[in-house]
Amino acid sequence: MYSCSDLKKGLKMMIDGDPHVIVQYDFTKPGKGQALYKCKLRNMISGSLFDRTYRSGESFEPAHLEEREMQYLYQDDNGYVFMDKKSFEQITLSEETLADDKYFLVDNMDVEILMHGDHGIGISLPNFVNLRVIQADPWVKGDTAAGNNKPATVETGYTLAVPSFVEEGTLIQIDTRTGEYSTRVKE
């Protein structure tokens, strides 16, 4: 079982028999009052969003979902298409279902599809993915301070802060749990 201190964005738990994922999380503690754990949850089957506030001492049943390893193929008008490499069966997940995970999909990448019966209701990404920078300001010569950053956009359209020495065309590693830059990748 999870306790309140396990609650965070991305955590999956069962509520009223359905798997839910926390899409937004906030911890508040007004003055000397009790801690409140405010969650925006998405029902992973129906897609409906709602807010719920929890208090210390409550516990939650983890959502154990069946996972199926599949390969990401491409994006089309209906969403993102994945294929089972053994049976060649294909599954399409909508943009809403993937939410921010869509930014971390690379063609031909293996991912775990979270299943509810025959339906894919989400994916489980590897902790790190490599993506190529397609837009970034050039490196100002002489800027060697390690902490200086600038925005960069990667091939999936995702924008993040990167060190000043990262240039267009650079392959970088991103931590999918935080969405943050990790390091450049040697090619």
Place this chain on the structure above:
Amino acid sequence: MIVEPNWQLARKRKTIEQRARILHKIRAFFTEQGFFEVETPARIPVNAPELHIDAIASGNWSLQTSPELCMKRLLAAGYDNIFQICHCWRAEEQGPRHLPEYTMLEWYRRDCDYQQLMHDCEKLINNLVGRKSLTWQGQEVDITMPWPRLTVKQAFSQHSSTSLSQITDEKKFSELMSNEIEPFLPRNKPLFLTDYPTLQGSLAQQKADDADCVERVELYIAGLELANGFTELTDAAEQRRRFEKEEKQRQAAGKASCPLPEKYLDELETLPNAAGIALGVDRLIMLLCDQPTIDEVVCFTPEQL
């Protein structure tokens, strides 16, 4: 893989440098106002019992949840105007504005009440900002003095369908405060929320004209709860009763019981009229550096250790 400096640490460098300058200015401000800085132990035998604050154990003792007991013992021993910048620890408090280990600025003034603390806050923030306004995450805040004061009673009558006198349950109070009051407090100026129900101010002096309320103040800037202060309760017998009540509630909630801070209760007899306030330094840095979360203003979060 290419070996690079740790980006999680490197990217915060500018904010951390700015943080150092702010800490320096805070110390200069209080020194100029006639305060002197004290350092009290971070590891103490016992904290003041509070229903919703849990200490982190350190051997048979605890890490401080606040430096208040030690600082008030100094006040009682004749140290008049003192301040401290120190780390405090509170179990299981983590979120966009909370870390289990964080930095507190706490100051005490002899022979005055919480009104003076509010002036101190106005002057301190104006001194640190050096302009007429600050902007935090798109919210412009006019910080010219004086800042508005609103009593908790007024806040409930303005923003909640429940009036303060109807609330007897402490849980209900926190919930309404968090859901119906705080999100709707005006943000274009800093705001002092004052005069809390006695249950919400275990170490605060009761108001002379309202026995159900204590002289406690919370400062909000741009919706961030920044500081909590009060006129100190100097009645040792009343303090013991409140501690015992708080301790009973802790036990009823199934929380670890701890002995009362007896030395503090003994020495409270010589505590002069005084007022003290604690201000969350990390949140102050968030405001002054326009950073969205507390993680951005500390060198390391627990996850980065």
